[in-house]
Amino acid sequence: MVTRWWWVRHGPTHATGFTGWRDLPADLSDHARIARLNAFLPQKALLISSDLVRASATADVLAAGRTRLPAHPGLREFNFGLWDGMPFNDVTASDPELSRIFWEAPGDIAPPEGESWHQLAARVAPVVSAFTAEHAGHDIVAVAHIGVIMTQIAMASGATPAEVLSHKIDNLSVTTLRHGPDGWQLGQINHTP
Numbered sequence: 001m002v003t004r005w006w007w008v009r010h011g012p013t014h015a016t017g018f019t020g021w022r023d024l025p026a027d028l029s030d031h032a033r034i035a036r037l038n039a040f041l042p043q044k045a046l047l048i049s050s051d052l053v054r055a056s057a058t059a060d061v062l063a064a065g066r067t068r069l070p071a072h073p074g075l076r077e078f079n080f081g082l083w084d085g086m087p088f089n090d091v092t093a094s095d096p097e098l099s100r101i102f103w104e105a106p107g108d109i110a111p112p113e114g115e116s117w118h119q120l121a122a123r124v125a126p127v128v129s130a131f132t133a134e135h136a137g138h139d140i141v142a143v144a145h146i147g148v149i150m151t152q153i154a155m156a157s158g159a160t161p162a163e164v165l166s167h168k169i170d171n172l173s174v175t176t177l178r179h180g181p182d183g184w185q186l187g188q189i190n191h192t193p
Contacts, residue, residue: 001137002180005128006041007149008141010050010058012171017087020080020114026054028061030172037172038062040193045139048131050075050148058172059143066141074127077145081114106161117161121151128152132179149175156184 011026011034013019028034041062049059051071059068083091083099091099095112102109110116115123131140146169154164156177169175169190176187 002178003132003136004042004139005132005152005177005179006045006139006141007152007175007177008037008041008058008062008143009146009149009169009171009173009175010052010055010143013054017085018080018083018091018111020078020084021052021076022084023053026058026171028057033172034061036193037174038064040174040191041066041141042139045141046131046135047141047143048072048075049143050077050145052076052145055143055145059141062141062143072127074123075142075144075148076123078120078147079115080111082112083114103165104162106165117151120147121154121161124148124151125155128155152177153186153189156186 011028013024013026015024043065045066046069047059047063047066048069049055049071051073055075056071059071098109102111106117108116108118110119149169150164150167153159153167153175154161167189170192172192174191174193175189178185178187
């Protein structure tokens with residue numbers, strides 16, 4: 001039995017700095033692009049999202065005809081801690097070594113009062129496992145964040161966090177994974193319908 005995950009990155013926030021658990025709205029005004037995305041996704045899928053408004057509102061515009069499940073806090077973006085809301089240049093200036101290592105050697109490195117790559121992956125993994133087991137054989141559309149989607153690419157491909165961070169994940173793009181008898185398989189990354 002094959003379960004297919006359709007990971008959608010939420011609509012753009014137009015934020016110019018670190019955006020983790022800050023609850024910023026998504027710009028969902030590009031109706032043509034959203035219509036193309038909606039047409040690309042399986043119509044009879046289950047639909048879940050992060051509980052942050054930029055993801056849940058994006059899921060809401062994709063809900064017609066799909067079974068909308070409650071938003072899940074386990075699918076939130078990285079908790080960037082004290083960096084959340086700061087411009088990238090300010091973080092680099094205030095803590096150049098830590099900010100460099102956070103991106104170049106992701107794993108156990110975390111922002112002050114935030115979470116590391118491994119902590120994010122450990123938070124997301126049981127959510128994905130539970131939904132995969134409970135809804136085996138279904139299509140699941142999950143609207144989430146770039147960090148969450150990258151943890152799933154790493155999990156399915158066996159790539160290291162540093163390798164996965166080289167991928168681009170655009171807003172309103174789709175990344176697909178399949179789970180079946182042979183485990184996880186990675187499909188398209190960053191497909192923009």
